Amino acid sequence: MNICLIYFYFMIFSSLSLFVISLYFMLLDIVYFLEFGLVMINSSLVEMTLLFDWMSLLFMSFVLFISGMVIFYSQDYMMGDLNINRFILLVVMFVFSMMLLIVSPNLISILLGWDGLGLVSYCLVIYYQNIKSYNAGMLTALSNRVGDVAILMSIAWMLNYGGWNYIYFLGELKGDIYMEIISYLVVLAAMTKSAQIPFSSWLPAAMAAPTPVSSLVHSSTLVTAGVYLLIRFNFAFSSTLCYFLLFISSMTMFMSGLGASFEFDLKKIIALSTLSQLGLMMSILSLGGYGLAFFHLLTHALFKALLFMCAGNVIHNVGNCQDIRFMGSFINSMPLTCAYFNICNLSLCGLPFFSGFYSKDLILEVMSMGYLNFYIYIIFYLSIGLTVCYSVRLSYYFILGNFNFLPLNMISEGGYLMLKGMSGLIFTVVFMGSLLVWVLMPVPYVVILPLFLKLMALFFISLGILIGYEVSKFYLSYNNIFLSSYPFSWFFAGMWNMPIISTLGINYYPIVMGSYLYKNLDQGWSEYYGARQIYNTLISSSKSFQFLMFNSIKMFFVMVLIWLMMVIVF
Structure with missing residues (x-):
């Protein structure tokens, strides 16, 4: 059994279960509120919060049902794609993010979804x-x-x-x-x-x-x-x-x-x-x-x-x-x-x-x-x-x-798989409105x-x-x-x-401005007086030191001669 069918069966089963549970919650007016404390910052508790009431369960049921049909449909539509498994996993991650968003009544945990x-x-x-x-x-x-x-x-x-x-x-x-x-x-x-x-x-x-x-x-x-x-x-x-x-x-x-x-x-x-x-x-x-x-x-x-x-x-x-x-x-x-x-x-x-x-x-x-x-x-x-x-x-x-x-x-x-995926939804399109x-x-x-x-x-x-x-x-x-x-x-x-x-x-004006600054500053005056000028100064000074090093004995005698002349003069 391929990955598409596994996810399809899981999502359809979960959807039907959640639909029945949401009806039960609605009938008895039940709300479950689960909190998991993560870290305390100066008396403010950062926590993962989950809210299960009829609204979140019903919406999750619909999301899972449609996602299951879409994944079933995708195995035919994306047939021949080399990365179909990656595609299916991305869709599953997408659905999972939506689930997290639906059950979060907390602004920090809602960020995950x-x-x-x-x-x-x-x-x-x-x-x-x-x-x-x-x-x-x-x-x-x-x-x-x-x-x-x-x-x-x-x-x-x-x-x-x-x-x-x-x-x-x-x-x-x-x-x-x-x-x-x-x-x-x-x-x-x-x-x-x-x-x-x-x-x-x-x-x-x-x-x-x-x-x-x-x-x-x-x-x-x-x-x-x-x-x-x-x-x-x-x-x-x-x-x-x-x-x-x-x-x-x-x-x-x-x-x-x-x-x-x-x-x-x-x-x-x-x-x-x-x-x-x-x-x-x-x-x-x-x-x-x-x-x-x-x-x-x-x-x-x-x-x-x-x-x-x-x-x-x-x-x-x-x-x-x-x-x-x-x-x-x-x-x-x-x-x-x-x-x-x-x-x-x-x-x-x-x-x-x-x-x-x-x-x-x-x-x-x-x-x-x-x-x-x-x-x-x-x-x-x-x-x-x-x-x-x-x-x-x-x-x-x-x-x-x-x-x-x-x-x-x-x-x-x-594409009979596509038609089957579509046929799973057509009955809900016709009858679900009156049921809801x-x-x-x-x-x-x-x-x-x-x-x-x-x-x-x-x-x-x-x-x-x-x-x-x-x-x-x-x-x-x-x-x-x-x-x-x-x-x-x-x-x-x-x-x-x-x-x-x-x-x-x-984008237009920032891009034009960026181009202008790049030409006139990055590659213009700042380049001339900045990095390039430092480079030229270092090159010229190192060349003069190099000249001294390469002509060491001659330069030594010349220095001695200049020193003696200065001693005699002063």
């Missing part, structure tokens, strides 16, 4: 070892370092409380100035990890990683770590911080939906869709619905993992081509993959009675009922419409459009809305379908008539110029 995710994600993004991967990996690592520094600073501020178990302090010290500063730092850390504006550019860049990794990263691990931390930390947030987070996350949701509607790279479209859903989770979290954010976190993990798997299967079969303009009519050659892909897309759009519908529709209705202002109301519904728009556009290119690939091809539904509603909400949300507001979501979904279909037909061309006709389309497609700002915008 937090930095582990950052390090292993860098190793996975640069897995293919080419210049594009290296650039993407560096952008990912450096963007996430901002959040890591924020966590370290919040650890320093938390020294004021004499301990780092933040779960003790959240409700009691809500108005305290130190807790306010700590919560701002934690929100900054979560914004970098979950790629909110202005740190969004690393998320599509991280698509340089192999597709199974993208499936894992964008569903239940790296990008959801920030949201999960905020769900745990939400009791300490002041209203000002909530308004700030709401504005940032709603703009991220809108920006990524708009960007995905103009993108042509299959994996980047799905990555931008992840960003849109993260914005949705964070915005409902900042409106006070942390339970709804967690619910959407779980349902989104299922259909997004499967969506990436379907995309990976297609990319694998069309010779690693990711441009959707080359694809089309796959319903004839890959019917099962297309069926799975469509189900996931419909779940993402929030079509009734798929998993995504239960969480997404509830989020929209709770937001409508707790009406804040017109801007939030409109941007939520516009983002929902844009989600449907790019999903329909993707399905059009993928399934209905003309076949634009090479005439000589062998596209088929090969029963499990997570024993007392149902009571939503009372007028008929017009109740049908608003359906109206925007229908509008999104119409616009997505029409736009797909309108600019299905290779010379990008649409993109060249409208000057703002480059701005929208390029995520509001964020990738340029976060790379060239930050």
Whole structure:
């Protein structure tokens, strides 16, 4: 039995066990809190803390289930790779880091998981070892370092409380100035990890990683770590911080939906869709619905993992081509993959009675009922419409459009291990939403809305379908008539110029300044008067001493003669 199957069986068994245990914990309202003291510094105890409650156990169960399916899928997708064992071990390390993060209610022990995710994600993004991967990996690592520094600073501020178990302090010290500063730092850390504006550019860049990794990263691990931390930390947030987070996350949701509607790279479209859903989770979290954010976190993990798997299967079969303009009519050659892909897309759009519908529709209705202002109301519904728009556009290119690939091809539904891995997830995509509603909400949300507001979501979904279909037909061309006709389309497609700002915008002037200093100081005046001048002085003095040494007898007599003359004269 190979290493993939061993990890697959272990993860699936662990996932099912944890799911049952989480239901038991939820039913009896049990919480286990384990502390291991490591070192005492001036009455502050540095400790490893583990928190087992229904939330952490349920999330761990989902992470392990998706990871098991991804590893099973990887043995076919990565077949022929010389370093497949290294790849599988990196994925396992990634999952282990996420586990540590989920069960840590302590800011010091959370660093193990937090930095582990950052390090292993860098190793996975640069897995293919080419210049594009290296650039993407560096952008990912450096963007996430901002959040890591924020966590370290919040650890320093938390020294004021004499301990780092933040779960003790959240409700009691809500108005305290130190807790306010700590919560701002934690929100900054979560914004970098979950790629909110202005740190969004690393998320599509991280698509340089192999597709199974993208499936894992964008569903239940790296990008959801920030949201999960905020769900745990939400009791300490002041209203000002909530308004700030709401504005940032709603703009991220809108920006990524708009960007995905103009993108042509299959994996980047799905990555931008992840960003849109993260914005949705964070915005409902900042409106006070942390339970709804967690619910959407779980349902989104299922259909997004499967969506990436379907995309990976297609990319694998069309010779690693990711441009959707080359694809089309796959319903004839890959019917099962297309069926799975469509189900996931419909779940993402929030079509009734798929998993995504239960969480997404509830989020929209709770937001409508707790009406804040017109801007939030409109941007939520516009983002929902844009989600449907790019999903329909993707399905059009993928399934209905003309076949634009090479005439000589062998596209088929090969790779039965990949199909088995995908089939393991499809049932959860269809049924898990309704199951989780029963499990997570024993007392149902009571939503009372007028008929017009109740049908608003359906109206925007229908509008999104119409616009997505029409736009797909309108600019299905290779010379990008649409993109060249409208000057703002480059701005929208390029995520509001964020990738340029976060790379060239930050790097350009320091690099120019460094070049100037290198030429004029390191190799200029400081070189002339510094090292080179010392070298020349030493050389000339050693040459004069050498002259004395080589002509020793003659020089001795000359010195004696000069000495005698001086004696006679003076």
